[in-house]
Amino acid sequence: MFQLFRKNRMWRARPLKSRYRVVIIGGGVHGLSTAYYLTKLGVKDIAVFDKGYLGGGASARTTAIIRSNYLTPEGIPFFDQSVKLYEGLAKELNFNLLFNQMGRLDLGHTDAAVYALRMRTEFNRILGVDSRMIGPAEIKRLVPSMTLREGLPYPIIGALYHPPCGVIRHDAVVWGFGRGADRGGAELHPFTAVTAIDRANGRVTGVETGRGRVEAEIVLNATAGWSSDVARLAGVDLPLTTHPLQAMVTEPLKPFLDKTISSANLHAYVYQTDRGEVVIGGGVDPYPSYSMRSALLPMEQLAGHTLEMFPCLSNVKVLRQWAGLCDMTPDYAPIMGAVDGLDGFILSCGWGSWGFKAAPAAGRNIAALIATGNTPDIIKPFALSRFHQGRLVNERAAAPAAAIH
Ligand SMILES: Cc1cc2nc3c(=O)[nH]c(=O)nc-3n(C[C@H](O)[C@H](O)[C@H](O)COP(=O)(O)OP(=O)(O)OC[C@H]3O[C@@H](n4cnc5c(N)ncnc54)[C@H](O)[C@@H]3O)c2cc1C
Incomplete structure (x- = not known):
């Protein structure tokens, strides 16, 4: 029963x-x-x-995105240790944490962005973190549902691929x-x-x-x-300074995306959960506040930026939106x-x-x-x-x- x-x-x-x-x-x-x-x-x-x-x-x-593709010699080993602990945590705590290491693409849309991603990739590799740069053909193969924006502003010309990245419950x-x-x-x-x-x-x-x-x-x-x-x-x-950070989730869809995707140029990140919902987030609100209310403008912006990568989502309904507080250091x-x-x-x-x-x-x-x-x-x-x-x-x-x- x-x-x-x-x-x-x-x-x-x-x-x-x-x-x-x-x-x-x-x-x-x-x-x-x-x-x-x-x-x-x-x-x-x-x-x-x-x-x-x-x-x-x-x-x-x-x-709940878990990754270690950081930039500095201080940050990379620290976050790498955390990813490795997460990998054994469900067993250690005897609790199903649904850790899905689906991999992540940080997209580069300009030469400057690709240069910065390349540098980050090299630092990751030197410090033993699994990251590599990939070009449009491999991006298309890994994420066929995403448009590469050829001929449009901010085309996707490269990505930092970080296979250990995952999402956890x-x-x-x-x-x-x-x-x-x-x-x-x-x-x-x-x-x-x-x-x-x-x-x-x-x-x-x-x-x-x-x-x-x-x-x-x-x-x-x-x-x-x-x-x-x-x-x-x-x-x-x-x-x-404390800033709100907002995110939202769509109605469930058939599986169409098995990577987390992040674009600093388009100010949005996207992944699909095991339940089929599409989780969408971005950067913190640009003003300090202790408000945990979500607002229409960030939702419109996140939806707009997501559609620039995934026009296939244009008729999908947003189910929930929320905000939490982030303690930002300089x-x-x-x-x-x-x-x-x-x-x-x-x-x-x-x-x-x-x-x-x-x-x-x-x-x-x-x-x-x-x-x-x-x-x-x-x-x-x-x-x-x-x-x-x-x-x-x-x-x-x-x-x-x-x-x-
Ligand atoms: C929308 C959103 C998306 C995010 N996405 C990611 C992500 O993908 N990956 C990632 O790594 N991080 C992400 N983060 C950041 C991450 O969630 C936080 O950094 C992390 O949860 C902080 O955990 P914490 O235990 O330090 O704080 P919290 O979970 O905020 O816990 C702090 C607790 O302190 C309590 N408290 C406050 N004042 C007092 C008091 N005076 N007395 C007693 N208790 C008090 C509060 O009630 C609260 O429960 C995201 C954050 C948000 C808001």
Whole structure:
């Protein structure tokens, strides 16, 4: 018989204690991933607090494209580690994550764009990431439903082909990490907003929540679009601006597209889900805002740009449209690690429009930092201090979904 309710809950509701070793603010994919890897390292006394339901922030709104075809010597190995962790994650969490590594084409429509894609491809290859440049004939063979726009403005003259790119079931990732963290002993407390961060003698000492005060040795800020507000509770200024990012999905169609397609020139990315729906997204809204409402203009623009690549979709209906918040850094790279001058306060933010793919690697390395006190080499370049030391990690050409603002 159809089972309406699970016999065993995914995670347990537990009473709030007055003291934990580690408090994680934010129960999205990053907070839960970090909690999971902490339990794997044997760390006890962990609590995750979210002001809403678990995974209800950007993690609920992501289009969940996972890839590692980044640009910098810092970004490529980090995102590559994350893709590799994702490849084994369903088995590790014993949860079907529906990870479909369909491959991706980043389209080049101008000589300048092709030059930049070629450079990115070479950096990928040098660092062991499977990427190669392909021309129109192979593009047509891989994606027969796409027009190459011959004789039109912005013809498709080349593409960076990245076979390991995939799409994953985002809520399953969140639930899998949540269940794994709970089974490992971490406490998950949804509907528990953190309203203040207590400090004394240059270190964090705890947090105030809507349900009372909690002492903590370590406080992790994993609140994405809300990160700068939460950091300010600890007196820390972050170089972030929060922007909405919008996406939409069409009615289901017969399978016609088995690659993710991204065009920076046409400001849109497109893929077809296992259910047949076409997911369409682009760049963040050009103004900072905390609004999570979708709007007609971005939908019109995304639809228009998609039709420039796929005129075959002209009579297809849009079913849903949504928006989520992105915490954008000046260099389009994340911020991970400790904060100089405030012991015990750790950051995992600046995830912008590119953070879902990073959750396993970020969680694992932040957990190692918390467990050992040492920052793993792979995340050292992403420290907050890079902004005042002038050591930016410039991922602007490779991190955004399909457009550069
Ligand atoms: C439309 C869209 C498409 C995207 N597509 C992709 C993609 O294809 N690939 C990719 O890699 N990335 C993508 N991203 C980005 C990705 O979704 C995010 O970077 C990622 O989900 C961030 O995860 P998180 O756990 O850091 O944040 P979130 O999932 O936002 O979780 C943060 C949590 O913090 C909680 N919180 C905030 N303030 C407080 C407080 N004071 N107290 C307690 N809790 C608090 C919130 O309720 C929230 O649940 C996309 C984002 C959007 C919006």
